[in-house]
Amino acid sequence: MELITSVEQMQRRCLDERQAGNTISFVPTMGFLHQGHLSLLEEGRERGDLLVLSIFVNPAQFGVGEDFEEYPRDLQQDSRLAEQCGVDILFAPEVKQMYPAGYACYVDVERITEPLCGASRPGHFRGVSTVVNKLFNIVQPHVALFGCKDFQQLAVIRQMVSDLNMPVEIIGMPIVREPDGLAMSSRNVYLTPEQRLQALTLSAVLTQSRDRVRAGERDAKTLLAAARKQIDALPDARLDYLQICHQHSLEEVANVDEDSVMLLAVFVGDTRLIDNSYLLDVS
Numbered sequence: 001m002e003l004i005t006s007v008e009q010m011q012r013r014c015l016d017e018r019q020a021g022n023t024i025s026f027v028p029t030m031g032f033l034h035q036g037h038l039s040l041l042e043e044g045r046e047r048g049d050l051l052v053l054s055i056f057v058n059p060a061q062f063g064v065g066e067d068f069e070e071y072p073r074d075l076q077q078d079s080r081l082a083e084q085c086g087v088d089i090l091f092a093p094e095v096k097q098m099y100p101a102g103y104a105c106y107v108d109v110e111r112i113t114e115p116l117c118g119a120s121r122p123g124h125f126r127g128v129s130t131v132v133n134k135l136f137n138i139v140q141p142h143v144a145l146f147g148c149k150d151f152q153q154l155a156v157i158r159q160m161v162s163d164l165n166m167p168v169e170i171i172g173m174p175i176v177r178e179p180d181g182l183a184m185s186s187r188n189v190y191l192t193p194e195q196r197l198q199a200l201t202l203s204a205v206l207t208q209s210r211d212r213v214r215a216g217e218r219d220a221k222t223l224l225a226a227a228r229k230q231i232d233a234l235p236d237a238r239l240d241y242l243q244i245c246h247q248h249s250l251e252e253v254a255n256v257d258e259d260s261v262m263l264l265a266v267f268v269g270d271t272r273l274i275d276n277s278y279l280l281d282v283s
């Protein structure tokens with residue numbers, strides 16, 4: 001596996017690969033890899049001749065007072081895991097490579113960035129769409145893979161790719177969970193054992209909401225009230241948002257159908273966790 005830290009070198013290398021007729025699969029991450037990332041790499045391996053992983057903790061997507069400084073980093077361990085997954089190139093630029101002095105250009109996706117995480121984290125998606133656009137320009141992938149845990153992020157990236165005519169196929173991969181249901185996240189390391197136990201309620205709430213829908217409940221208000229009650233009962237949790245939205249528009253819905261997704265963000269202690277689930281199985 002090759003480690004590249006220079007933007008110029010990475011861009012040149014990928015251009016050469018494309019000119020040689022090779023297909024580039026790309027998994028952009030902020031590192032501290034877990035099984036969720038590895039599932040993206042495994043799928044990426046199948047979809048391209050060259051598998052590129054980027055690790056870049058992107059300051060532009062963190063707000064003031066958020067965890068940019070503390071965000072967990074372990075490039076050595078990540079390199080080992082990446083190599084085991086068959087990554088060909090690990091791209092790990094420094095912040096000043098990506099945002100040199102005088103940097104002034106940002107990508108703003110409108111509307112679907114407004115609710116949910118966009119409402120609680122102003123500027124977050126502007127930072128995400130900007131860095132993903134930059135990474136796409138550098139890596140020039142044919143295919144890029146993202147996890148569905150960041151449901152709104154995936155929708156924002158799809159919108160950007162479609163609106164800006166980017167020649168990249170976007171693949172959304174299913175959420176990978178711990179055996180007890182907790183959605184895998186690099187931020188799970190922040191949780192104390194007691195908080196981790198409380199965090200299990202997030203996935204439990206989604207499962208129980210799905211069960212209620214399966215039993216015939218379709219009223220979003222009723223489902224949300226039951227779910228909210230469970231989260232409010234947790235001593236160390238504070239609900240950021242809990243909504244049932246249309247999968248594409250991310251607008252709230254009154255009645256559940258195949259397009260409905262329950263999305264939630266909860267602070268457990270100081271750690272903000274997100275999770276989501278479709279409520280009605282299409283099959």
Ligand code: PAF
Pocket residue numbers: 028029030031056058061128131132150153
């Ligand atoms: O999901 C992430 O890890 C990040 O938001 C991403 C897409 C790599 C952009 O920094």
